[in-house]
Amino acid sequence: MAQSPISPKEVVQDCFPPRIACLWSEDAEEICRKNNLSVLQLLLPFCRPNAEMISSDLTNRRFYMKNFSLHLSTVEHAVPPNPTIARNLFHDAVAEAVDTFKPEEAAQLEVPLRDGTLIVSATTPWFDAFRDEYMRHFPICDYECIRDFLGCIFVVSTAVLDPITKAKALIEQQVQQQANQKYPRWFGPNILKFFIVLEDLSASTDESRVRGESAMHYFTSTYGEHNCWLLKINSRSPKDELDPWTTFTPFSRRRAGKVEADDAIVENGGDEGDGQGDGAVDDGPADHPLATRKSSQKSPSKVTEVVEIGKLLGQEDGERIRECLVAFTTKCLIPYAERQIRILNELIISKKGIHRTLVNATKKIFGPSGPPKPAQRASSTSNLSQVVYAGEAVELQNRKAGDLSFMFQLYDQAFQFFQSARRDYSADQAWNYYAAASEMCGLSAFLSPTAGFSSVNAKGFPIQYFEAAIKSYSDVSKTSPQSVRAIILATEVCKALHLYAEAAAFFKNRSPEDFDLLYGLFLEQAGHCFLRLPQAQSPRRFAFQMIFAGFRYFKAAQRKLGIFVYQLALKVLDGRGWIVAEDHIRLNIIRHCMTLRMFQESMPHFVSLLTGAQRQVPTQQVLILRDFIACHSILCGDEPVQQLCLPVIKMQNIRTVLGRPGEVDSHVVEVIDEEWLNLEEKMLETKGRSSHVFRHQQIVYSDRTDNRNRPQASVGDTVTIEVPMRNPIGVAILISSVRLEYEFHSKPAHTPPADGRASLEITGDPTELRLAPLETAPLTFVVHLGQSGALLITGMSYVLSVPPAESEAALRIPCRQKFAIQGARLNQSKQEKMSVLHGPDHRLDITVLPARGRLIAKWENFPRGVLSGQVVRLSLIVENQGGRPVDHLSIAASLPDVLVFLHSPKADNVVTLQIPSGSIEPGKKVTIIAVFVAPPVPGSYCLKTLLYYETAVSGDEKEKAAHRHQVWRMQHSFEVLPGLTIRGSLLPSVASRDEVIVNLQIAHVNEIQLQAIPLKLIEILSVNGHWRIDNLADQDSGDGAILTAEETFLTLLGRRVSEKLDDLSAFPVPAELDTSDMNFIKAARNLAGYISGNPAKPTRDPNAICLRLLWKVTLTSDGKPTNVYGLRFITFTVEQADAGGVACWDLRNPLLPQVVPDIAEILARPSNDPFTTSFLNLPVSAEETSNFDVIDWKVELPADEATLPRHLSVIVPLVVQLTCNVHVGSELADAADVLVSVELRTAVKCFPVGSRRQSVLLRQGAVTRLRFDYCFTASGTYNMAEFVFVKAVCSVIPELKVAKLQKPSDNQMLLRIG
Amino acid sequence: MNSPQFGRLYFVIIGHRDQPLFEFEALKQEENLSIPREDYRHLCQFVAHAALDAVEANLTGPTGTQMFFKNIDRFNEWSVSAFVTTSQIKFLLLHPVRDESQSALRKEEADIIRNFFFAVYEHFIKLMLNPFYELDSEITSRGFREKVHQSVKKHLLNL
Structure with a gap:
């Protein structure tokens, strides 16, 4: 559990101070009213006397009391508020603590995670606030006397004529109350009475002074000299510069302040809950009635009211009040308590003789001994919880003595009393009393100075007292406030002793109930316990508890707290791939942030929700997007969104094409393979342009090309940039007003663009793009280059909009995304191979050279399917789109004999093209005729043609030769069909x-x-x-x-x-x-x-x-x-x-x-x-690869030549002779049968008559003849090998497992029909 | 939060950075899908993630050399069993808790789960031998999913 500014010992002690009631007369109230205070408020700040207090136990051992305080309250306020109001108070206290909590100022706890460190705030002030508040409004119960009033302070003043009468009236009032009303409860019939006579120095007269002395005399003589005090206040003179009230620190400023707030609520604007009290409710602890300066600066409207507080009270008055309360405590209260303990002890001892022995004897004979078993209790809960002792019952004497000892810090003595009380209750099966006594036993043991429990000897601590207490409470009532208090106190003790696992168990032990705030707080504290487990810190369990706590907080409408704990959980889970869980957290955070209008906090969560995969349903995605846009517009106004990657730009697939968008799609060669490089290198060699480092030229730069070099374009060129984008969400989105963002540095600097054109013209195409759910589509930008220099494209901006659903406004938001392309992975050196390194990628970093010629060429009529050997007339259309004339056109093709350029010299596969005018002027088109001769072998072909050209140089103009030549690639695939x-x-x-x-x-x-x-x-x-x-x-x-x-x-x-x-x-x-x-x-x-x-x-x-x-x-x-x-x-x-x-x-x-x-x-x-x-990839049929024939066959042609009657057909009998010829060399081959099938084919001029197919089984060496009839309808020479198919299947020969075509020896069997 | 239904199984493989490498949810055949699966998915992840602390506590303790840990954590009706490979990859299985009255079945259950874990471990080793699988990366192999599915069917449907 989290740290707290107050140590656990103090927490426990503060829970059980001696409680004293306070009654005063109207005239006393009147005097205090001058300072805008009630009598109680006047006294409250001094309830923690700093003076050393000493109490002594029955053996007259003396103990110094530390952290001793008094609890003063009016009689009316001692009545606990009804549960609903109490819950509202708890909620307010928690909300207030959350509001004032500053995480950056709080102490921090560092927990190691798998990767990194989890830093959480070590304190949870809302839990402390809740705990204090819960203890204050704890209902009074019968099982304990520790919260009963020990005595009463009666305050009268000398302002009236007869203060003694007033005092008597007050006493009467108290007696009536004790006699007639159930609440508040008093410790005994004979309570402590203390009298304070107030004297107003600002209005004091001799008369009043005399009245005071006489009253004091009366009280001293009647009630004892220590039971009264003459308190002089309102002594401050106007010249007194020192403000006495700023130096005082109440023992708990907030608590003292809250008294006022509660007064106002409980009494509903009673006698003292006037404007002052209401102010405290509204403004929280800063408005403590005595903390004047701070609040007066804060709210000018209250200056008049606030400044008046304590205006007549000086330093001396403070000292007097303190003195009064110290005197009351040391001289009156402590002796009274010691006396009471002695009396009770004597009573107990005197009864012990008869009672104990009797009861013990009975119990020994009939009843069980020791603490009861859970099962017994569970079965008889209903009737056992009914045990209630009367106020002055004998059974309560032990408890009372224990309570008194505990209040005055005689913990060992208290432990003895509680222990014997616990035994008695156990024997009586009064489980509630038993539980309360067990709880007090545990607390006494913890606070006991002789046992001295700390984190060192925590193992010896009797934690079972708390376990028994909580169990007993829970058995009687599932939701009893007693068990809550027991858990809070037990966990405080565990915290002091560093028993965090036990503390977590106590917190989690609480069964679910309707009080979500309490449940959430407990779960959160349990989570903090997991972080502090000494052996195994458990941040992941902590995260789990935070989720549950957050869930409860949201249910309890503590949204801010819920968001806070969800964020803690997210810190543990974030970035680990638990996406469903993460999204759940983020969605909840966003939802509640939006409700609370905490827009800044929700921003980071939107991005991960919107760009993630399809994890939410589309309607939810739209809602998230809508929220995001609303959020962004509130935070940043019209500024474009940078962090939203919607739509997702596929950075790696961005393409830069040096050319216009329309003309380049199908013809442009993207992948430059080895064959292209060879062509280009050879071409350059032929042209005398080769340098020692060959660098090929590219038109397209994409993820499939080598982008280590910058694209080189020239002035007047058009560059197309394709940006593919994907819509990751389930609703259609529309992007419009698309603009490309770039940096352009002209070279040489400040040169005005040629012929008045802008240095760059960029148009988007299309300017609007609608992306269906999960669709991917490219967006094309066309860049016209007007000036030489360096162009770096950095990103794009656009307006993202979601088409509106019915009756809703369309969502629009300006966005901006940067392009970041990762280069190819390097794999050269050892270091590069060992690590993952990426090279540069320059596809968006374009060098713009001075104007050059630029050719675009394409084939016209290029066939896609041709017969082998077919001849097609082609035309090559060459257009100069550049700004300068070009010449020296040459062409090289990957298939040498396929293209024929008539009348053009050809050397080493490079054809120098003849252009009529010698060069091609800008904007001109030239058509060059070529003849395409299809290759003889059927198959698929790819013809690559490389067109080489140079920008014409005029006169003595000197330009870099390196940039003069350019190439253009054309690639066509075609199919050659057999002919x-x-x-x-x-x-x-x-x-x-x-x-x-x-x-x-x-x-x-x-x-x-x-x-x-x-x-x-x-x-x-x-x-x-x-x-x-x-x-x-x-x-x-x-x-x-x-x-x-x-x-x-x-x-x-x-x-x-x-x-x-x-x-x-x-x-x-x-x-x-x-x-x-x-x-x-x-x-x-x-x-x-x-x-x-x-x-x-x-x-x-x-x-x-x-x-x-x-x-x-x-x-x-x-x-x-x-x-x-x-x-x-x-x-x-x-x-x-x-x-x-x-x-x-x-x-x-x-x-x-x-x-x-x-x-x-x-x-x-x-x-x-x-x-x-280049034809190697052609498929080679299986028939050709294998020459394995097992059957020799021939057609026995008829002896005489058949002649064909005019206009008729002739039927020729054919006998196919088959000889089996298995040469495998295995013994099995002899026994093997070969299944031979003979089939005759039908052609246009001849066809089989009768049986078309015959099959026969042959053995090694067997010869057989099959007879067919074949009809011829035209005269000529027929090769019967083409019409007779013989196939063999043999089970022994592996190659013949499938039917294999058997060929005749010379593949020719001619038959002539005359 | 709703409590999980009986009969649901959730299996996850967790890498060295606590990240899930492979998730598998199984339903019994007879189960109807009246309650949307989405409600449970994040709860499954939360429970599995929180159980990692318990696994690690077991690993550092005297039982650290074991591979199989039965019922190391518990949430409502779910029990979590774990299996830690020698390379410290963790398998977690969320399965319904047995009543105390079925103690005979509970003993059997431990064997069933252990067998399931070892079956998956075998597939996992084969996956690790694949040179294209990088350690600690998400498992996208369809074959592996298929094999885990078969193992679930073989071992766990009687659970």
Whole structure:
């Protein structure tokens, strides 16, 4: 529990002072009224006599009394207020203590946490206030006599003629009261009487002096010489500068002050509760009637009233009053008490003989001994609590003697009396009396000077007295005020003895009840106990208790206190991820802060609630936001909010694009990969611009790029900044009036912007952005640069508004957020690897260079899907958006043979573009024609093209060469679909050594997109001028159209010519060429020089036969036919060994064909060639990787050639011979069966008849034949290998677990239909 | 504050800075959700957080070498059992208090909870072996949650 300015001993002693009643006559009141005081108020400040008091016990041992005080009160006030009023008083006392509490001034307690230290204030003045207040208004109960009046002071004055009569009347009044009324209670029938005769010196006459002396004489003779006092007051002269009342300190200023307040409440403006009393109620302790100066300065309106207090009282008067009370205590009260103790003791001893022995004997025989068991008590609570002793009962004598001893600090003696009283009550089963006596036993033991309990010997302290007391009280009544008092006192004792765990147990022991304030205070104190546990300080339990205490405080409408304790709890929980708990605390704090209009305190809590994840429901979030805005507008007016991150700006995802917003979205290359860097480096090398440190140029700066270098823009450029933002809350928000905040330093300094433009123009796009719940959307700023220098973008400001709900005003609040981007994590040195370090990020720190040219280029008509070998005419549109002309345009592409720029020199893959006028002026557009030739291999491709340019330099202008060249990147992805495949073989001609026969096999392999669309062959072109080609085929090859899955065979004769032909030799495939194809035929001749086809075999080699196959497809889109053209190329090398011209054809086996694979197959094969490496990612089908055949098969063709009747079809029987051929080497292979299935395919001109698929089980070495019928509808040569599919499944061979296509040995089985 | 319902379980793993790394709330199947879960969530967190003091008091005491602590703290109808790994990560389980009359069940209960803790500990060790899991960071692994869920189903639904 918390510290208190008063030590626990004092607390306990202050609870039980000797109580003396006070009665006075109207004339005495009249005299005091001159000072605006009542008689009681006059005496109260002197109730704590400083003089040494000595009391002696029964054995005449003498004890010095420390901290002794008297409790004076009027008879009426001794009646406790009713519980409701009392509770209000408690609330007021607590609220007042909270209001005056200054945490920064209070003592602090430091508790170590897991990380850091928890600092809480060590004092809780509201608890002290409550405790004092509770003790003051403690109801009178029968179980104790310690709160009864010991005596009465009668005050009369000499102002009336007969003070003795007045005194007699007062005595009569007291006697009547004692006899007739239940409250107040008096200690015994024979109470102590003390008389004070007031003499008003300011109005004293000889007559009154004589009256006083005679009265004194009467009282002395009647009641004893120590029982009366002649008190002279009002002696202050106007010249007396010294104010006697400022030097006096009441023993408890607040308590003395509160007497007035209570008087006013209890008596409802009675005889003395006039304006003075009311003032005290309103203004709290500062308005103690005697604390004049302070309050007179504070409230001028009360000056007249307040200054009058004590105006006739001088220093001497104070001394006299003190003297009077000291004399009363030492000479009258203490001897009286000692006398009473002796009398009571004698009574007890005299009764002991008979009573004790009798009772003890009975008890020993019939009853249980020692303290009762809880169970017994619980079962018989109802009737046992009924035991009530009469006022003068014998059983109370022990208690009374104990009480008297306790009051006069004879604690050992008191302990003895209480102990025997406790035993008696236990025997009588008077549990309330028993509890009260136990409580007093504990207190006496604690205060006992001989036992001397302290924190050192705390273990020996009989804490069980308190436990028994609280238990007994609680058993009788759950909510008895006695048990509350017992808990308060017991915990004070525990605090003094440092028994904090026990104290916490006492506090928490209290069962829930309706008195929330009390419960809250107890819980809070329990929490403070946890902080002070000697072995294990428990800050987390403390936090838990604070939450409960706060909850109770809120229920008890002690909001400020509730907020205070919630904040303490938050200190422990904050930042540890207990988000639900934390939000609960924050929500409560905000709610009550708003009620109390404590806006400053609530601000920090809003931010964490509003920017957190989806933890509250949307309606609540709106309420929080509404409160926040209201709060902010009250505190800061129209100033923008800085700390609110709403919407959340995704700082890391901010993008800076050097270009206009519209044109840059899809074409701009963001990620600069290795391929781009190679292209750029190579380009710079070619251009002679390479330096030893290669630094690439960027257009986009984002979280995916390297932002160690500042973006470089030039004057006249437009920079786009994209700021993505997210709405974290559950309601839509609208941001408007968006402005970018920046710093701009012109370079050179103070240069006026060129051509009168502003140095910067910033526009937001859109200026308003509406974000749905949890939506993320970007906000785009466009910055026009008008002057060179350095531009640093620091943040943005905007107006945040929440669309209004029905019948509510829209919420608007200006906000400002700073941009803070964290750079990439460093991972170079060891230190960087060991720790987490981040590099700089310069994407918002833009360098503005003087005006340069600036090109934006894009492809027009760039295809997304093409057939392999398709040729497309493209145009590259280049626009200069910069302020200066550009020249030296060059282009490099990642796929070398795909783009062809006619009439442009090409060196090392870098094409220097020819511009008609030599340079591109600002604002001009140039279109450059290029030809796109699709790669032969199907698949997905990405074409990266890098455009290089330089800003033109005019005359002797010298500029930094480093900034002159720039690059522009274009990246396009496209898909190549299969179209034609071409393969061929070379046969030596028998006729001539300079002649070769070329067999070409051309197949239509696109079965998906061109399923029913024929590919038409146009022409075969030889691009090597050393060779002339002719068609050898005698038959008519039709219109050259091939349908899906069909093949065409062409046989050519290649003849070497001695002189190089000027014209390329070619022959058309169809009988007649379509005139519309002539353009393409011409273009193909132009292209011939630019595409080598196979880089390993250049077209100029005289031994190479380079053939081009031109084709076209007529596609119909929207009912309109479109021609798509393309070309395929194939190159053969004629082997010629010796230079002497002797041909060395291998004539021994002239029929062995030299198979030249299709270009596609070459490309599919991995090699180190840079061209082919770019295709490495192409999928390679499983058929090609495995050459594992277990079945040899062939089609047994019919002996005689079938001829096709005109306009009819012919059915040819086919026999497929299968030979099982398992070569695995395992023994199991012999026993294994191979399941073989044969399937015939349907093509356009041929199809199977009858069974289409047959399956058979084969063993090793087995041969079987399967018969099929196949129908042909057109004459020609068919490769049956294309139509027959043989698949094998074998359980033994792992590769054959799934069906595997078996290929014939040479993949060719030709069948000719005449 | 309302008192918690019987049958509710709350399991939390707590890191070195007293921060929750992983939270799991379980309801019995037959329980209806008439009372909103939100009311209990902060109470669960408060109770678990406060119980840490009791765990640490046990760790410094003579029982400091133990891993499993049964019923170290109590709040209304809730009892808190704890498990401390060798790396001082704490597992806390809030479970309903048994009546005194069911003392036979109570003994059994200790075994049930211990088995549950060890099952979760095993999953937790596997998680710690994951190089992508950083010590003391929040556990977001869906697989871990799934495994804890299974352990709850296996061990605790009879509790």
